[in-house]
Each structure stands twice: as structure tokens, then as C-alpha cells.
Amino acid sequence: MPAKETVIEVNSLVKKYGALTAVDNISFKVKSGEIFAFCGPNGAGKTTTVEMLECLRVPTSGSAKVLGLDISKRSDLSKIRSRIGVLPQEFNTFELLTVRESLKFFGGVFDKHLDADELIKIIDMEEYSNILYKNLSGGLKQRVGVAISLVNDPEVIFLDEPTTGLDPKARRGVWEVLQDLKKSGKTVFLTTHYMDEVETLADNVAVILSGKIVAEGTPRRLISKYGGHQTLVVEGGGESTYKVLKNRMKDVELEPNGDVLAKIHSKSDLSDAFTALNENKVDYDRFSVRGATFDDVFLNLSGKKIVEGKLE
Ligand SMILES: Nc1ncnc2c1ncn2[C@@H]1O[C@H](COP(=O)(O)OP(=O)(O)OP(=O)(O)O)[C@@H](O)[C@H]1O
Ligand SMILES: [Mg+2]
CATH class of the missing domain: 3.40.50.300 (P-loop containing nucleotide triphosphate hydrolases)
Structure with a gap:
């Protein structure tokens, strides 16, 4: 072409x-x-x-x-x-x-x-x-x-x-x-x-x-280049999932809606998380991996989010 x-x-x-x-x-x-x-x-x-x-x-x-x-x-x-x-x-x-x-x-x-x-x-x-x-x-x-x-x-x-x-x-x-x-x-x-x-x-x-x-x-x-890590999302995981993952992984967050988000730093993070949740018989709705989006690019470049056009 x-x-x-x-x-x-x-x-x-x-x-x-x-x-x-x-x-x-x-x-x-x-x-x-x-x-x-x-x-x-x-x-x-x-x-x-x-x-x-x-x-x-x-x-x-x-x-x-x-x-x-x-x-x-x-x-x-x-x-x-x-x-x-x-x-x-x-x-x-x-x-x-x-x-x-x-x-x-x-x-x-x-x-x-x-x-x-x-x-x-x-x-x-x-x-x-x-x-x-x-x-x-x-x-x-x-x-x-x-x-x-x-x-x-x-x-x-x-x-x-x-x-x-x-x-x-x-x-x-x-x-x-x-x-x-x-x-x-x-x-x-x-x-x-x-x-x-x-x-x-x-x-x-x-x-x-x-x-x-x-x-x-x-x-x-x-x-x-700038999006950063993929994120493991455990929907409906709540407090119990949060506690289990917190012991195994860095950067784990519990969202107000009960979803647990954990940054994936290495390939073994995913299998470790899965094993830990099974071993501890933790109840959750869904386990998924979210790729970075352009929001992450902006956040990583500016250190801030844009909400309705304004930096926050
Ligand atoms: N005619 C002007 N005289 C003086 N300052 C101006 C003028 N036009 C824009 N500015 C200033 O220049 C900067 C850039 O403004 P500009 O309007 O280009 O931004 P923008 O990215 O289009 O913002 P927005 O998303 O609000 O439309 C701002 O600080 C603005 O206040
Ligand atoms: Mg403008």
C-alpha cells in the first residue's frame, strides 16, 4: 500500500x-x-x-x-x-x-x-x-x-x-x-x-x-505503552475474597459494589489467585481479566482522571 x-x-x-x-x-x-x-x-x-x-x-x-x-x-x-x-x-x-x-x-x-x-x-x-x-x-x-x-x-x-x-x-x-x-x-x-x-x-x-x-x-x-497492568476482577467477591487475595498479591482493592480488583504483575499472579480462592472456598460471582483502556493511559500520563472534562 x-x-x-x-x-x-x-x-x-x-x-x-x-x-x-x-x-x-x-x-x-x-x-x-x-x-x-x-x-x-x-x-x-x-x-x-x-x-x-x-x-x-x-x-x-x-x-x-x-x-x-x-x-x-x-x-x-x-x-x-x-x-x-x-x-x-x-x-x-x-x-x-x-x-x-x-x-x-x-x-x-x-x-x-x-x-x-x-x-x-x-x-x-x-x-x-x-x-x-x-x-x-x-x-x-x-x-x-x-x-x-x-x-x-x-x-x-x-x-x-x-x-x-x-x-x-x-x-x-x-x-x-x-x-x-x-x-x-x-x-x-x-x-x-x-x-x-x-x-x-x-x-x-x-x-x-x-x-x-x-x-x-x-x-x-x-x-x-502507558496503560499499565491488566486487572483481575472478582465480581461479587466481597470482603472474604479481598482478604484472601490481599495475602497473595500486591495492589488489591475492594470496590463499594463488592467487586475485588487486583493488578496482575506476573503470569503466575492469575493462577495463584485462582488457587487461593479455591483453597479458601471463597464465594464470588465471576472471575475475569480486564485489559488496560485509554482511561488508564490518561491516568498514567497525567496522574489524574478526567471527569466531565476536568482533571480530578
Ligand atoms: N482568547 C483568549 N485569551 C486569553 N486566554 C485564552 C484565550 N483563549 C483561551 N485562553 C486560555 O488558553 C488556555 C487554553 O484554552 P483552550 O480553549 O485552547 O483549551 P481547550 O483545551 O479547548 O479547553 P476546553 O476543553 O475547556 O474547551 C486556557 O487556559 C484558556 O483560558
Ligand atoms: Mg475547547
């Missing part, structure tokens, strides 16, 4: 707001046709970075190319804008226009644009085309936002936290649209603070903390 073309290339990019360095010397590449996740907590510098790539904010130093065009070169700006799609963070559009009317309006802004009904099909909202924007659920509003970002049939789409605040079902609806965009050959640049979103969608991910990229690669690679 030929090597994929680089569509975004960022080199030593810096953005300062007065004394604050919001984006601190970051470099990365995004390949054609991939979903690239830019993942970090509130205030990490995600929006600042995306908006520099969208030519909306001017970098303090460093450089970036989008589709081979220079974001700092005046003559390239309109060329970049005509070939990218943008869904800003916390996007909203005209409350009193229907889905189709909104898409027609935004189409009218560009000489060359996709037809409203074609866009409605892409976001799988045919049955909502005559509904007023204000009457849509949060997830459907976001899908309209994605459709608006597609009116000029862009090659690269920037989506700033497209699923923040949505319930799990609505988030999956947006994910499906993004997966379809990828299938149709678009490059998707997505910011998020949801670890499951990274794991489900991203071909590549960069983790940004306080303006710096602290890890980059495929989610799978980062999980094996």
Missing part, C-alpha cells in the same frame, strides 16, 4: 496569550483519511490549536500546513478555508430555521456546495428535515452542526468536542456519522476529552496536557 499523504503538518507551534503559553511548542502530523483525536482536559489548548489550523487565530511562533498550504501565509488562507470544514465548540445555529433551511442557508455562502438533502442523508436525518433546529435533541443538533461543516464538501473536517454533554446514545449517533465520513475518504480532526471516544474512533491520537503533547500514536499502541 502506498504511504498515506500527510494532510496536516504542525511544527513547533506556540500560542501565547500574554504571560500564558496556551500551546507550547507542539508538533504532529495527520494523515489523509484518518480520524485523528486531539485529546485533553479543559484548558489544555485544544481549541486554540484547532483554531490556529482553521486560520482563525494567529500563532505566536512555529508553523503549520493544512493540505500543503501554509496557515501563516496570507495568500493561502482563502484556499485553506475553501477546503476545510469546521464545527466550532458549543456550536448553535438559527433556532427558527428547519434543518433543511439551515443547510440551504449555509450552502448559499459557498459558490460550490452540496445540496441540503444530500447533507441530510449523510447525517441520517431525513425524517427531521422539516423540524426547527430549536426543537431537536442535543445529539441531533450536533449532527446538523456536522452537516453544516460539510456544506463546501471539504477534504478535512475539524470538529471541536462534537459529543460533549451528549448522552451515550446520542454520542453513538454522532460517532456513526464520523465513521461514515471516514469511509467516504474525509480526514477528520476531532478534539475530545472522552477516552472511550478516542478508543472507538481514533486511528491516531495526540494527548495534550497544559499546552504540551505528552503522547502520540495509535490508541492501541499508547494503551500497551
Whole structure:
């Protein structure tokens, strides 16, 4: 297979707001046709970075190319804008226009644009085309936002936290649209603070903390590099399981729901745990092994968890 073309290339990019360095010397590449996740907590510098790539904010130093065009070169700006799609963070559009009317309006802004009904099909909202924007659920509003970002049939789409605040079902609806965009050959640049979103969608991910990229690669690679140990889960094991395992293994925890979690440090840990539970005739519901997830990657990189975007 030929090597994929680089569509975004960022080199030593810096953005300062007065004394604050919001984006601190970051470099990365995004390949054609991939979903690239830019993942970090509130205030990490995600929006600042995306908006520099969208030519909306001017970098303090460093450089970036989008589709081979220079974001700092005046003559390239309109060329970049005509070939990218943008869904800003916390996007909203005209409350009193229907889905189709909104898409027609935004189409009218560009000489060359996709037809409203074609866009409605892409976001799988045919049955909502005559509904007023204000009457849509949060997830459907976001899908309209994605459709608006597609009116000029862009090659690269920037989506700033497209699923923040949505319930799990609505988030999956947006994910499906993004997966379809990828299938149709678009490059998707997505910011998020949801670890499951990274794991489900991203071909590549960069983790940004306080303006710096602290890890980059495929989610799978980062999980094996930074995810840490697998965990033995004894569901419904309770106090008795906890006591038995505590004598044999390091890092054993009893959860409030009665599950017992134990970090697996070596292959013999598993058989030792199993033997100990049998010897002591301990009662439990289920014995399973949980692999590391992207949550563990983030926890190990930052020392903290992200809860609703905030580091805790
Ligand atoms: N126009 C601005 N002027 C001054 N400071 C700013 C400006 N925009 C952002 N900042 C600051 O820069 C830092 C990075 O902000 P940014 O919005 O890029 O983060 P983010 O990762 O998008 O966060 P969130 O998840 O909350 O959207 C924050 O400390 C923020 O307060
Ligand atoms: Mg932001």
C-alpha cells in the first residue's frame, strides 16, 4: 500500500496569550483519511490549536500546513478555508430555521456546495428535515452542526468536542456519522476529552496536557505503552475474597459494589489467585481479566482522571 499523504503538518507551534503559553511548542502530523483525536482536559489548548489550523487565530511562533498550504501565509488562507470544514465548540445555529433551511442557508455562502438533502442523508436525518433546529435533541443538533461543516464538501473536517454533554446514545449517533465520513475518504480532526471516544474512533491520537503533547500514536499502541497492568476482577467477591487475595498479591482493592480488583504483575499472579480462592472456598460471582483502556493511559500520563472534562 502506498504511504498515506500527510494532510496536516504542525511544527513547533506556540500560542501565547500574554504571560500564558496556551500551546507550547507542539508538533504532529495527520494523515489523509484518518480520524485523528486531539485529546485533553479543559484548558489544555485544544481549541486554540484547532483554531490556529482553521486560520482563525494567529500563532505566536512555529508553523503549520493544512493540505500543503501554509496557515501563516496570507495568500493561502482563502484556499485553506475553501477546503476545510469546521464545527466550532458549543456550536448553535438559527433556532427558527428547519434543518433543511439551515443547510440551504449555509450552502448559499459557498459558490460550490452540496445540496441540503444530500447533507441530510449523510447525517441520517431525513425524517427531521422539516423540524426547527430549536426543537431537536442535543445529539441531533450536533449532527446538523456536522452537516453544516460539510456544506463546501471539504477534504478535512475539524470538529471541536462534537459529543460533549451528549448522552451515550446520542454520542453513538454522532460517532456513526464520523465513521461514515471516514469511509467516504474525509480526514477528520476531532478534539475530545472522552477516552472511550478516542478508543472507538481514533486511528491516531495526540494527548495534550497544559499546552504540551505528552503522547502520540495509535490508541492501541499508547494503551500497551502507558496503560499499565491488566486487572483481575472478582465480581461479587466481597470482603472474604479481598482478604484472601490481599495475602497473595500486591495492589488489591475492594470496590463499594463488592467487586475485588487486583493488578496482575506476573503470569503466575492469575493462577495463584485462582488457587487461593479455591483453597479458601471463597464465594464470588465471576472471575475475569480486564485489559488496560485509554482511561488508564490518561491516568498514567497525567496522574489524574478526567471527569466531565476536568482533571480530578
Ligand atoms: N482568547 C483568549 N485569551 C486569553 N486566554 C485564552 C484565550 N483563549 C483561551 N485562553 C486560555 O488558553 C488556555 C487554553 O484554552 P483552550 O480553549 O485552547 O483549551 P481547550 O483545551 O479547548 O479547553 P476546553 O476543553 O475547556 O474547551 C486556557 O487556559 C484558556 O483560558
Ligand atoms: Mg475547547
